[in-house]
Amino acid sequence: GAGVSQSPSNKVTEKGKDVELRCDPISGHTALYWYRQSLGQGLEFLIYFQGNSAPDKSGLPSDRFSAERTGGSVSTLTIQRTQQEDSAVYLCASSIDGTTNEKLFFGSGTQLSVL
Amino acid sequence: AQSVTQLGSHVSVSEGALVLLRCNYSSSVPPYLFWYVQYPNQGLQLLLKYTTGATLVKGINGFEAEFKKSETSFHLTKPSAHMSDAAEYFCAAADTGGFKTIFGAGTRLFVKA
Numbered sequence: 001g002a003g004v005s006q007s008p009s010n011k012v013t014e015k016g017k018d019v020e021l022r023c024d025p026i027s028g029h030t031a032l033y034w035y036r037q038s039l040g041q042g043l044e045f046l047i048y049f050q051g052n053s054a055p056d057k058s059g060l061p062s063d064r065f066s067a068e069r070t071g072g073s074v075s076t077l078t079i080q081r082t083q084q085e086d087s088a089v090y091l092c093a094s095s096i097d098g099t100t101n102e103k104l105f106f107g108s109g110t111q112l113s114v115l
Numbered sequence: 116a117q118s119v120t121q122l123g124s125h126v127s128v129s130e131g132a133l134v135l136l137r138c139n140y141s142s143s144v145p146p147y148l149f150w151y152v153q154y155p156n157q158g159l160q161l162l163l164k165y166t167t168g169a170t171l172v173k174g175i176n177g178f179e180a181e182f183k184k185s186e187t188s189f190h191l192t193k194p195s196a197h198m199s200d201a202a203e204y205f206c207a208a209a210d211t212g213g214f215k216t217i218f219g220a221g222t223r224l225f226v227k228a
Binding site for chain 2: 031033040041042043045050091100101103104106107108109
């Protein structure tokens with residue numbers, strides 16, 4: 001596609017429910033990132049995928065969070081047993097090859113609200 | 116570990132005034148440095164980046180930033196603010212040879228008429 005696409009744009013859920021957030025990166029981009037944007041906290045790195053390599057999960061805040069990337073393209077971020085502190089905007093980004101001098105292309109994010 | 120500090124969560128300027136948004140990084144080895152902007156209801160987009168070479172970097176919409184190794188800083192400036200510059204600005208750093216881009220907490224710029 002023309003840009004990074006994320007769905008849904010908004011998600012309201014009840015505490016304890018599981019949610020899945022989807023990211024469709026720019027076609028041909030081998031690197032994909034998930035960040036979490038909370039008020040006053042900036043962007044918190046969650047996970048990074050590069051090609052067929054094992055993902056770097058060092059930023060995932062707890063074992064309730066997981067992500068996968070199928071076929072080197074679409075990625076799904078799953079949050080199990082959601083808590084109120086999970087409420088945030090979840091941003092997905094992709095880049096051409098994951099080298100750090102390359103810019104990131106961001107999606108518009110998913111606003112997650114846990115009631 | 117790399118960290119990025121943006122001084123001031125909110126900055127307010129008058130239209131036509133100088134814009135100065137401050138950013139400092141923590142690593143002793145200069146990283147790659149970026150400024151991203153997030154306009155209301157839009158995704159983040161790159162304003163400018165410093166990788167190597169000239170320390171004064173020019174970006175889109177009249178913004179520029181200067182890398183100062185001695186001060187571990189990468190402040191963003193624009194000589195004359197425009198109403199359309201109102202947005203949130205994020206400074207970011209990425210270690211050379213690594214993959215992870217670390218972002219600051221962001222600075223929201225308000226422009227008064």
